[in-house]
Amino acid sequence: MGADTEVDAESDAGSESIPWRSSALYVILSSSLMGVMGVSLISPVLPELRAAFELSDAQVGLVITVYTLPGVFLTPFIGLLADRIGRRRVIIPLLFIFGIGGAGIAFASSFTEVLALRFLQGIGASALVTLAVTLIGDFYDGAQRNAVMGFNGSMLGTGAALYPLVGGALGGIRWSVPFLFFGIGIFVGIVAAVALEEPEADPPSSVGVYLGRLRDVAVLPEAIAIFSAIFVVFFVFYGAVQTALPLLMSDEFDLSSSQIGLILAMVSVASATVSSLYGRISQWRTAPELVALGFVAYGTSLLGVWLAPSPVFVGVSLLAFGVGFGIVMPSIDTTVVTLVSSELRAGMMGMRTSMLRLGQTLGPVAFTFIADAGFETSSGGYRVLLVVSGVIVLLSGVGGYLLLRR
Template identity: 60%
Template sequence: MDENPGGDTGGSEIPWYSVVFYVIISSSLIGVMGVSLISPLLPELREVFGVSDAAVGLFITAYSIPGIFLTPFIGYAADRIGRKWVLVPLLFTFGIAGAGIAFTTSLPVALGLRFLQGIGATALVMLAVTLIGDIYDGNRRDTLIGINGSMIGVGAAFYPLLGGVLATVRWSVPFLFFGVSIPVGILAVVTLDNSTGASDVQLSTYITRIYAVIQLPEALALFAAMFLAVFIYYGAVVTALPLLLSDEFGLTSSAIGLILAIAALANAVTSSLYGRFSRRWTAPELISLGFVAFGSGLLIIWRSSTTAVIAIALLGFGIGIGLALPSIDMKVVTLVSDDLRAGMMGVRTSMLRLGQTIGAVGFTFVADAFFVSTVEGYRTLMLGTGILVTATGGLLYLSFRN
């Protein structure tokens, strides 16, 4: 269906006057807040909690783990009882648990709260994209998926800056900011349709149908692409790069946040143009080009000797995310019927969380355990991963064009 909830769009493909549209966008923005906001703080958290590089990566891992296992079941719940009655509790859980971290300096307690916050974050972006697929269709749907990705990029650009600035007040203040999801949850209660996405599909039938779709080569390729894209981005950029910038260049949290924002801004611009890109290139071609951009960024970081060059390299990551992730989302939401859409997006999100989890601890653990210094380890990992990803993306693009 292609409804206009919340007001007239004035003929535009973007429903600027729809309150529901803003709830959808806000949910996505909150869904990416959990990592982006605290990424510049990772070096400082080493001192606050008295931990190593590998241990501080657990702030990302503890947050990501719930999404690996819970998202498909949350997807079923959203398809069964409706999107609203799943989205609202997640928003409240995210805000309460995230803000609670500000009141502890115990690592086990903080990681436990991050785990609960991760439960709240599991399906926020997934449900936002699912709602777009429910409510809109045709080119408007593709455009809004791109706009949603663009707004995620804007948020991801703003959050490191905000996190770095708030941290200058006190390390705990960025965690308090997570509480903004609570008023969004209240707004979702008031505005979302109670029946959106609700169906009478039974669990056994649902699992059978989802499993059949997952085995399709196209679905497997999409999920693999999601995992790899997120593994590279969260391992190399979100976790390893802030530690590298702190240890090798002596940058503060606010300066790190400013540099990381470049990738997110490039993502925002690229995603906002996705509707145009999708008319010229197929989704597999755009995903392949995204991986070429990832690899190029990694190789530039490996060769960089100044923060200015690293800033240029981050443009590659932003472009890659802006091409790859909207392409994957568009293919997933159109791969199945309405009553399976949230479930398939749930599997997609499980792959995203798995990439976050392994990427965050993978890069830091390998650099910490197998190299003389973590700086040497991060640079070597950038080189090896960059060569592999660039070559793979380039070969896939050529194969899709032929």
């Protein structure tokens, strides 16, 4: 742990204040912001991308799928590597790969090149949020950890709120311009190389012992429940909100990319606001109860989107989704980092992110394929999928909360 971080940890021990003088904090926040940029920045541009390369809805959904796919398989191994050789040696190269791969898409001349570079960018993005949250667990403890976790979630929400606006505005110039924005990852990598110090960690055990301990934790009922919840959250979020909804709004309301970006930003506005209060909210209910309540908010939001007669009502309904996101993600991350010691923390977070990426990968493909293949029009299919997923998620949240309260 760096000297500045030690001073801050000692001066702020037992408090809920944010350690503003800790250089690690800014690298953590910046890495998290890179991690959520990859989809929310370009979601509003999907209709323009569809037109530029004359794609079907299922094909344009691959722009998200090939980005999230590497994380499904790589993140657990990246977590293991970070636990073995150190966080710093892993996160810095990932930031450079993310920035180079993403910015390169702006110069692609075919859809095949777009997909190849998105896959490369996805490799870089695969564990950025994972390692950022792991570093929070490494550098901070107790109430301060909850405060930083909530603040990190708030920053994620703020960034995700701004990215659709930025992406929509840049997409109005040309479909390729938003991808240049990904080059900021290179700058963050340079800052991390200068400012981030390696946190203290327990001496690594043998690989066999490490994997055995990780397996023992992963099969605990609490871990299985958390992994299942995070898969569902991101399957629905990326399938319904980030992929199907932009295409639906473009077809039914004839909205531009900037208008779509403004509506999608409602999720992140609400999420950022709620996450910033997580330190207080976490004292009101247990983390599993908060996850269940978040599911109630998700289901309510999706049903509201299904019923919405205009884009304004869609945006209002998405606020509820953001509220759910703002309490679910910090609750899940806090649970994961407290389940294990520092030696296993990155590996456990890697498994968490692998499930997250699996949901991100399958959601867009499932929603666009079912809507294209199973219904007369894709718009009609999206509407049916919104109500079905909304009902399932809502009932899951209500049932889970009642069981937990008993």
